[in-house]
Every structure is written in C-alpha cells, then in structure tokens.
Amino acid sequence: MEPLAFKIRPKNLAEFIGQRHLVGKGKPFEIAIAKKHLFSFIFWGPPGVGKTTLAKIYAEALNAEYHQLSAVSAGKEDIKKIIDAEGGLFGPKILFLDEIHRFNKAQQDFLLPFVESGKLTLIGATTENPSFEVIPALLSRCRIFVLNELSDAEMEEIIKHAGFSMDKEARDWLIGMAGGDARQAIAMIENTHKLYGEVTIENLKNTLQSKHLRYDKKGDEHYNTISAFIKSMRASQPDAALYYLARMIESGEDPKFIARRMVIFASEDIGMEDSGALPLANAVFRAVETVGLPEAGINLSHGAIYLSLASKNRSVYHAYLATISDAKEYGNLPIPLKIRNAPTKLMKDLKYGEGYEKYTKEDLLPEKIKGKRYFH
Known part of the structure; x- marks a missing residue:
C-alpha cells in the first residue's frame, strides 16, 4: 500500500505548503519553473520541509527523465547506470541525490564531469552546510536554495x-x-x-x-550517544565504544562527525602517552572521506578499538586550557626582545633578536608570567 506521504504529496507549486521565499509568485524557484530553466542546484535545509517534493515538481515541470538516489546507499556504479541508460532524448536527465553530504570526495569527483558536460542535471539535498560537505568544484556549478523549518x-x-x-x-x-x-x-x-x-x-x-532507534541528530539522543562513545573509549572499554559507535551508524549519524570527535580524543585524552594515536585518528577521518559508508564503519571500528586500548594522558589538554586562560587574563604581554623577529635595521637597532641563542635554557615567557609551568 502506498504510504500516506506519497498519496498527499503536492504535484505542483500551487499545492505546495511552506518555503514561500522560494516558491511564492516572483520568487527564485517559481521563476525557474515558470521559465523552464534547467540548471543544477542543492537544497539545504532540515528534514521534512519539502526538498524531495520540490525536486519532483521541478523535474515534472521540465518534462525531465527523473532519477532518485540516496547517497547513504548509492555509489559510482549507480551513477554510471543512469548515465549509460538509454533515454534523455526528449528531455533532460535529472538526478535527485538525497543526503549528498554522505557522498565522499571521490564519489563527488566522479559526478563532476557529467554535471559539467550537461549529461546530468544534479539536484542535491542536504541537512548539512554544503560549503563544508560538497567539494568546491561541484559546489561552484550548483545554485544553493536554503529551505526553512516549517512554521x-x-x-x-x-x-x-x-x-x-x-x-x-x-x-x-x-x-x-x-x-x-x-x-x-x-x-x-x-x-x-x-x-x-x-x-x-x-x-x-x-x-x-514504539519507534525503533529514535535518534534526533540535534536532540538529546545525539549528544547522549556520542558522550557514551567518548566516555567508553576514555574508560578503555572497546566493547562499549563499538556498541555506541554501531548505534550512531545505524541511526544515520554523519560518520565524519564521529571521526572528528576521534581526532579530538586522540590529543585530548591520549596525547603524549601515545603520539601515534593522532596520526591514526587522522587516517580514520581520511578513510571515512575516501571510502564512505558502509565500509567506513570498519575504519571507524579500527580507530575506536585503538583509542580505547591506548594509555591515557590528558596533560596536553590541561596545558592548553591553562595557557588559554592566561592569554585571556593577561592579554598581549610584551614578548622578550631577544626572541622577537628582526627583519629590518630599525628593529635590530631596537635590540629585537639581540642575545638570542637557539638552545637556551633561559625562560622565554613574558616577564609577568616567568616561571609558569603549563605542561607537566
């Protein structure tokens, strides 16, 4: 049986509710449809505000051959099948790519030449800022439409x-x-x-x-689950860390968000105790960008196990907090003359750099805070 959302989905802009700044009379999207203007664009906005519906209305208005994929499960082969398939003789090929931010760099690079050549008109949809999630070359070929939460x-x-x-x-x-x-x-x-x-x-x-795995990426469960993941690694419990990692992946969390937290954890909780943790966490982040889900879950699991089992030391984190605190409290204290840059004769005459020794044991902090120890 057809879902209710499909049954009541608007067929044209006259039936569409919301986003008047885009679809109202004389507004950008309304004009594009009225003039049958074919171009690639990205819808950016929260879930359930009309991104998919507007894409379908646009494609229908332009008599286009419409294809829809989710970046969560689709890959290069799915794109290639659409490109290679017969069709597009009497109307353009439009690809609606939902959650385009879930496509990694390599997958987005693969899309680029087809969008550039006009073989494919792309409509992307994302809940994330496309400036950060879409590669610049692809972004420059798309117009961005911002959709608002419904009133x-x-x-x-x-x-x-x-x-x-x-x-x-x-x-x-x-x-x-x-x-x-x-x-x-x-x-x-x-x-x-x-x-x-x-x-x-x-x-x-x-x-x-009765809903299964309720998970709002801006709500309590989002923060509760990432907190449980971090604290499990901090407690050196890889099994718990893997469980909370799996919950986030299954609930649709952005894998790059998880990987970024792991990079932070490597310096904040492990630091100098195991300096190999940071390169590994960075490698996990790069793998997530390159591979994408579902396989990137293996890379995330690898990183979670390593970070969980590593010895912990928060001295780098505490040193950072202490220095930030003093920088705020004391402002721009005068830097000792001997370690100032002296590129000109005037600066040298003012004794900038005078007496500088490369391997001195002298305290090089500003006079007011000499003797302070941040890292120990």
Whole structure:
C-alpha cells in the first residue's frame, strides 16, 4: 500500500505548503519553473520541509527523465547506470541525490564531469552546510536554495491535508513533537491510525514510544550517544565504544562527525602517552572521506578499538586550557626582545633578536608570567 506521504504529496507549486521565499509568485524557484530553466542546484535545509517534493515538481515541470538516489546507499556504479541508460532524448536527465553530504570526495569527483558536460542535471539535498560537505568544484556549478523549518501554521495546514480527524490537543502535541518536520508528522498520523484506528493524543504518544532507534541528530539522543562513545573509549572499554559507535551508524549519524570527535580524543585524552594515536585518528577521518559508508564503519571500528586500548594522558589538554586562560587574563604581554623577529635595521637597532641563542635554557615567557609551568 502506498504510504500516506506519497498519496498527499503536492504535484505542483500551487499545492505546495511552506518555503514561500522560494516558491511564492516572483520568487527564485517559481521563476525557474515558470521559465523552464534547467540548471543544477542543492537544497539545504532540515528534514521534512519539502526538498524531495520540490525536486519532483521541478523535474515534472521540465518534462525531465527523473532519477532518485540516496547517497547513504548509492555509489559510482549507480551513477554510471543512469548515465549509460538509454533515454534523455526528449528531455533532460535529472538526478535527485538525497543526503549528498554522505557522498565522499571521490564519489563527488566522479559526478563532476557529467554535471559539467550537461549529461546530468544534479539536484542535491542536504541537512548539512554544503560549503563544508560538497567539494568546491561541484559546489561552484550548483545554485544553493536554503529551505526553512516549517512554521506551526504550515504544519497545521499539512496535518489537516492528511485527512484524519483529530482534536486540537492532539494536533498541537503532534506539531510540537514533529518540530517542523512534515514527513515525521505524517508518518506519526499514519502509524497511529494503523495501530489504533483513531488519532488521539494518547494514541500518538503510544505510537511514538514504539519507534525503533529514535535518534534526533540535534536532540538529546545525539549528544547522549556520542558522550557514551567518548566516555567508553576514555574508560578503555572497546566493547562499549563499538556498541555506541554501531548505534550512531545505524541511526544515520554523519560518520565524519564521529571521526572528528576521534581526532579530538586522540590529543585530548591520549596525547603524549601515545603520539601515534593522532596520526591514526587522522587516517580514520581520511578513510571515512575516501571510502564512505558502509565500509567506513570498519575504519571507524579500527580507530575506536585503538583509542580505547591506548594509555591515557590528558596533560596536553590541561596545558592548553591553562595557557588559554592566561592569554585571556593577561592579554598581549610584551614578548622578550631577544626572541622577537628582526627583519629590518630599525628593529635590530631596537635590540629585537639581540642575545638570542637557539638552545637556551633561559625562560622565554613574558616577564609577568616567568616561571609558569603549563605542561607537566
């Protein structure tokens, strides 16, 4: 049976709810469709605000051959099949690539020549800042459209359009729980109706509790799970670290977010005790960028086990905090003359660099904080 979200999906801009700054009369996306202007672009915005729907409306308006892939599971071969397939004779080939930020650099590089040549018109969708997640060469060939979280009024309109009876209390609770995500709200309505036959606030709450692996990347579970992962490595418990790592991967967490935290952990919690930890963590980050999921999960597991088993020493971290504290407290203290740069005669006349010895044991800190020991 076709999901409710598919049944009520808008077929054109007149039916579309929200994003008036893009689809309203005389706005950029409305003009592009009206003029049938073919170009590559990226939708950037939170989940459930209309990225997929607008892509379909655009492709339909341009009589395009429409293909849709998720970067979570797709790879180069999937792109190649679309390029090599017959078609595109009477209309352009449009590829909607959901979660484009999940494509690694090599995969994005593979896309580039097809977008450049016009063999493929790309519509990317991402919840992450494309400036950081999309390679510059591809980004420069795409226009960016920013989509906003849906307002409560827009959410109410969408919920009413779903066609299920519910009272104001249930509707208000659902709007608050969905947090501007229309897809989540519609799924909740559909699941509640299937389970209970009636959409009430109690039935909605019961349906929510039965959801598997609920994980909001901006909510408590996001921070709770990464915290549990870090603390498991800190406690030298590789099994616990691997478990929380697996939960994050299965719940759709960005693997680069996990890898970045591992790079930080290598210096913060291991530091000088094992200087090989930082290069390894960096190698894991590079592997995640190059390989991508699902195989990058193996690289992340490798790193998590190594960091868990490594001896721990937070002296680098504590030294950093202490120096930052003094830099803020004392401001720009005068640097000793003998270690100042002296590129000109005037500076040399002012005794910049005078008496400098390469391997001196003299304290080189500013006069006011001489004798301070940050690293020990």
